[in-house]
Amino acid sequence: MSDRKSKALEQHQKDWEEECLGPSLASKPERKDRFVTDIGLETARVYTPLDLEQIGFDYGENVGFPGAYPFTRGITPTMYRAEPWVIRAYSGFGDPVTCNERYKRLVECGADEIVMAIDLPTQVGYDSDHLMARGEVGKVGVAIDTLRDMEILFEGIPLNKLKRVSMLGNSFSPIALSLFIALGEKQGLSPSDFVVDLQNDILKEYIARGTYIFPIRPSVRVTADTIGYCAKHARHWYPSTLCANHINAAGAGSTKAAAFALSNGLCYMRHLLERGYAIDEIAPLFSMFLDERADFFVAICHCRAMRRVWAKVMKERMGARDPASMTLKITAYSHGRETMLEPENNIVRITLAALAYVLGGVQFLYNASYDEVLGTPKGEAAKIAVRTQQILAHEMGITHTVDPLGGSYFIETLTSQIEKQILQEIDKVEGMGGAIAAIENGYYLSAITEGAIRRQREFDRGERVAVGVTKFRTETQMPSGAFRIDPAMEQKQVERLAQVRKERNGEKVRKTLEEVREVAQGEGNLVPPVLEAVRAYASIGEICDVLRQVYGEYQAKEYISSAGHKG
Amino acid sequence: MKRKRRVLIGKVGLDGHEVGARVVAKALADAGMEVIYTGLRQTPEMIARTAIEEGVDLIGISILSGSHMTLLPEILKILNRYKADDIPLIAGGIIPADDIPVLKQLGVKEIFPPDTPTAEIVDVVEKLIASR
Numbered sequence: 001m002s003d004r005k006s007k008a009l010e011q012h013q014k015d016w017e018e019e020c021l022g023p024s025l026a027s028k029p030e031r032k033d034r035f036v037t038d039i040g041l042e043t044a045r046v047y048t049p050l051d052l053e054q055i056g057f058d059y060g061e062n063v064g065f066p067g068a069y070p071f072t073r074g075i076t077p078t079m080y081r082a083e084p085w086v087i088r089a090y091s092g093f094g095d096p097v098t099c100n101e102r103y104k105r106l107v108e109c110g111a112d113e114i115v116m117a118i119d120l121p122t123q124v125g126y127d128s129d130h131l132m133a134r135g136e137v138g139k140v141g142v143a144i145d146t147l148r149d150m151e152i153l154f155e156g157i158p159l160n161k162l163k164r165v166s167m168l169g170n171s172f173s174p175i176a177l178s179l180f181i182a183l184g185e186k187q188g189l190s191p192s193d194f195v196v197d198l199q200n201d202i203l204k205e206y207i208a209r210g211t212y213i214f215p216i217r218p219s220v221r222v223t224a225d226t227i228g229y230c231a232k233h234a235r236h237w238y239p240s241t242l243c244a245n246h247i248n249a250a251g252a253g254s255t256k257a258a259a260f261a262l263s264n265g266l267c268y269m270r271h272l273l274e275r276g277y278a279i280d281e282i283a284p285l286f287s288m289f290l291d292e293r294a295d296f297f298v299a300i301c302h303c304r305a306m307r308r309v310w311a312k313v314m315k316e317r318m319g320a321r322d323p324a325s326m327t328l329k330i331t332a333y334s335h336g337r338e339t340m341l342e343p344e345n346n347i348v349r350i351t352l353a354a355l356a357y358v359l360g361g362v363q364f365l366y367n368a369s370y371d372e373v374l375g376t377p378k379g380e381a382a383k384i385a386v387r388t389q390q391i392l393a394h395e396m397g398i399t400h401t402v403d404p405l406g407g408s409y410f411i412e413t414l415t416s417q418i419e420k421q422i423l424q425e426i427d428k429v430e431g432m433g434g435a436i437a438a439i440e441n442g443y444y445l446s447a448i449t450e451g452a453i454r455r456q457r458e459f460d461r462g463e464r465v466a467v468g469v470t471k472f473r474t475e476t477q478m479p480s481g482a483f484r485i486d487p488a489m490e491q492k493q494v495e496r497l498a499q500v501r502k503e504r505n506g507e508k509v510r511k512t513l514e515e516v517r518e519v520a521q522g523e524g525n526l527v528p529p530v531l532e533a534v535r536a537y538a539s540i541g542e543i544c545d546v547l548r549q550v551y552g553e554y555q556a557k558e559y560i561s562s563a564g565h566k567g
Numbered sequence: 568m569k570r571k572r573r574v575l576i577g578k579v580g581l582d583g584h585e586v587g588a589r590v591v592a593k594a595l596a597d598a599g600m601e602v603i604y605t606g607l608r609q610t611p612e613m614i615a616r617t618a619i620e621e622g623v624d625l626i627g628i629s630i631l632s633g634s635h636m637t638l639l640p641e642i643l644k645i646l647n648r649y650k651a652d653d654i655p656l657i658a659g660g661i662i663p664a665d666d667i668p669v670l671k672q673l674g675v676k677e678i679f680p681p682d683t684p685t686a687e688i689v690d691v692v693e694k695l696i697a698s699r
Contacts, residue, residue: 120581120632124608132610135637136581210583210607250586340680373681375633375663452586453593460684469682478664478680485633556606 001049009050021045038294038455039255041417047409055416059407062308062416066402070311072304072415073403074361075327080399085358086163087389088366090333092117092142093376094485095493096152099142103157105379111386112163113197115366116153117141123211125172125544128493137490139376145497145539150183159184159194164238164364166197171213173200173226175543177239178531185535197238197364199289200226203264203435204243206554207444208250213544216436218551222526224271229527231272231281238287240268241331245291247444249336251452254292254302255418259425260435260444261288262313267435269318279318283325287363293336296356298418301411303330303360304403305419313426332357334388335368341475342468346370351388358392359405365389375482497539504537512536513546520550572696575623577605577614579642582632587659587681591627594685595692611641619651624696631660635670643674655695659683 001009035043044051064070067077076082089111092099103114118141121133127145128137137143142153159165159180169176180196202219205212212219223240230239242265248257265286272282290306292299310328314320334353338346347370354367367385369377377385392398405411429438438444458464465471512533519529533543576592578585585607592602603621605614618626628639639658646652652674659679662670667678677691 120583124581126581132581132608135634135641136632139633140582205583210585211581250584339682373661375661448586449589449593452590456590456594456685459682460686466682478667480664482663482665 001053006050006053009048013048013050037298038292039253039298039418039421041298041414041421043295043297047413049409051409051413055413057412057416063406063412069315069323069326070308071327072308073406075307075329075363077402079361079402080358080393081402084393084399085362085389086112086364087386087393088113088115088164088166088331088364089382089386090115090117090366090368091377091382092119093140093483094138095143095489095496096149098486098489100153100155100157102379102382103153106382106386107157107162109383109386110390113166113364113366114157114162115166115197116144116168118167119143120211122540123168123171125213125540125548127539127541128490128497130541135490137493138485143489143493144179145493145541146500146537147179147182147186147534148496148500148537150179151186154183154187158187158189160187160189162194164195164197166199168199168211169226170199170202170205170209171211171219171222172540172544172547173198173202173223173239174229174526174530175534175540176200177226177229177527178534181531182534191234191237195237196234198226198240199243200240201243201261201264201289203267203439204247204261206439206556207260207448208246208252212554214547214551215554216439218547219554220267220271220436222547224268224275225526227268227282227285228272228275228277229525230285231277235285237285238329239285240265241287241289243289245289245333247448248291248293251448251450251455252444253451254290254294254298255421256425256447256451258288258290258302258306258309259422259429260438260447262309262422263426263429263435263438266313266318266430270434279314279320280322280325283314283318283320284322284327287329287331289331289333290362291333291336292356293353296352297410297414299353299356300360300405301414301418303332303357303362304406304411304415305422306330307361308415308419309422309426312423329364330357330360330362331364331366332360332362333366333368335372337466338368338370338373339466339469340373340478341473343371343374343479345468346373347384347388350385351392354388354392355398358398361403371483374479376485378483500537500539508536509533509538509542513538513542516543517546517550520547571601572599572625572693573601573603573621573623574692574696575603575605575614575618575621575626577609577617577626577628578607579609579611579614579628579630579638580632580634581608582630582634583607584629584631584660587631588629591629591659591685591688594689595627598689598693600692611638611645614642615645615649615651618646618654619649623654624699625692626654626656627692628656628658629660630658630662633661635660635662636666639670639675640673653699655699657691657695659688 066074089106227239242261244257244261292302311326337349369381371381515529655676657677
């Protein structure tokens with residue numbers, strides 16, 4: 001804007017404030033003194049070109065065109081005009097037999113990707129017959145012990161019919177990867193025929209989610225082995241999704257969560273660089289799982305800002321030269337505001353969250369089921385989660401133009417503000433010595449805990465509105481009739497595992513497990529020996545036991561708090 | 568001098584979601600109680616033992632993994648076996664409405680769903696301890 005034009009606009013604004021705004025505020029004050037977002041940024045009454053001028057906004061440099069650096073508007077030139085995002089369905093409960101039925105129905109109604117929710121014993125490397133697994137088998141996800149369970153789970157669902165297939169596999173990613181490779185073989189497919197997607201981001205488990213097994217440093221190596229293996233053998237796979245979601249959910253706020261997640265990613269990348277990989281060989285294999293649930297517009301701008309941050313960090317700090325290394329592929333999960341009272345309202349909340357992520361230009365999206373807050377989703381609810389995305393993708397023109405909100409004074413100002421916050425936070429973690437240091441010195445956890453306490457205070461003061469719960473409440477009874485997992489299922493799964501142990505070649509299992517041990521003690525990549533063990537029907541628990549013997553187990557420090565003393 | 572009220576906040580089973588437990592621990596500490604937080608992955612046995620060894624006045628369990636119908640009754644059983652069933656047990660987390668009367672029947676004193684104001688939890692804890 002020319003100086004003359006900007007002066008004129010300033011005058012215009014002053015006149016408006018005096019003649020129009022002033023009297024309006026006098027007769028009808030605003031509902032609050034300040035409108036503050038969860039990330040601490042204040043939302044202004046109205047945004048104009050003057051705001052952009054104030055932040056030194058430059059269209060070419062800050063925004064540019066989709067598919068070109070710094071990728072603010074999107075990672076491809078045509079975005080959803082060519083192909084909508086991948087519609088993921090996150091699902092899993094009970095044993096593989098029951099769960100297979102659910103998967104078939106989800107694929108039937110058009111889910112592009114099955115994301116296996118696996119139960120807690122599986123996530124922390126215990127077989128279903130382990131003492132610690134009691135009462136937990138098949139509860140928060142499906143129970144998986146061996147390759148046999150995968151065969152049953154994907155019976156009638158060829159992996160190449162899906163756009164991607166996924167499991168979290170945060171603590172034991174070489175096993176997760178191997179289970180998919182071996183399952184593909186059983187279905188007559190080679191890795192080039194299908195696409196595997198893993199979360200495989202262990203560092204956030206130590207601060208936000210708790211499904212760790214081994215101490216931090218060996219865990220980084222286990223994580224990196226999977227990424228390194230894919231870099232050589234399956235470059236079209238997604239071996240690591242840097243996960244801001246759980247860090248935000250735990251309390252950090254979306255900006256810090258994204259910065260921590262990226263810092264965690266830099267830790268894996270540097271580990272791989274030290275082992276001889278080139279940055280352009282590994283960076284394109286990473287993606288990020290972003291999350292902002294408190295504010296619709298922050299969610300949109302968060303995605304735009306994070307693409308720019310990623311592009312800059314990869315190019316300027318990590319020395320990437322391939323544009324593929326600079327394009328951030330984003331996964332998002334539409335959830336986080338659901339209430340137990342009047343759960344049907346959650347359909348609306350989830351839809352709005354999904355719309356924000358779509359306007360933010362994500363690649364992979366999954367919706368919560370509206371009844372998930374009550375327990376395992378019912379079939380009908382899981383279907384609505386898929387249908388909601390299909391409606392967004394194919395009705396009402398939402399996907400017809402790329403980055404439809406780009407250029408808005410508000411959106412561009414907010415995007416730049418968020419970008420600045422994220423970069424500052426990354427610098428802070430880098431200044432401490434990176435992600436591992438920030439875990440060990442307690443910085444991550446204190447940021448999370450402070451945020452969680454702040455959110456709870458806001459909730460207690462009635463500032464965090466949940467319609468039908470904290471405001472306009474009419475119901476007093478929690479809904480009943482939650483979906484139940486058959487309690488006999490646990491025993492059936494234990495018997496299935498016993499059957500596999502009886503039928504497999506025990507000698508071969510022992511031999512392959514010994515090879516896993518040897519490689520774990522040395523410098524090699526864990527995936528090849530783990531794949532051999534998985535092929536021989538070694539169980540997840542057995543493989544993890546070998547690794548536990550080599551690496552030990554992570555012991556979290558006990559936390560004791562009392563008035564006047566915070567441990 | 569009157570002994571400070573002591574509370575054990577625990578995570579039982581494999582559930583790793585700690586936010587609720589930490590926030591409640593902080594609220595109770597702010598209300599003047601001494602709070603012992605167990606950290607993750609405790610067995611019912613470990614919870615009961617810690618509670619007895621530390622001489623707490625109340626046990627609060629956070630559980631979001633759906634295994635409450637196995638693990639909470641197990642804690643009660645072990646407390647009973649150690650003749651420590653006078654220590655009140657409360658729980659919070661994702662617990663379906665249908666399970667609440669069953670658990671209360673078994674001896675769980677109170678169950679807090681998500682979205683419970685912390686003041687309400689502090690209030691109930693104080694009353695339970697006072698009525699011991």
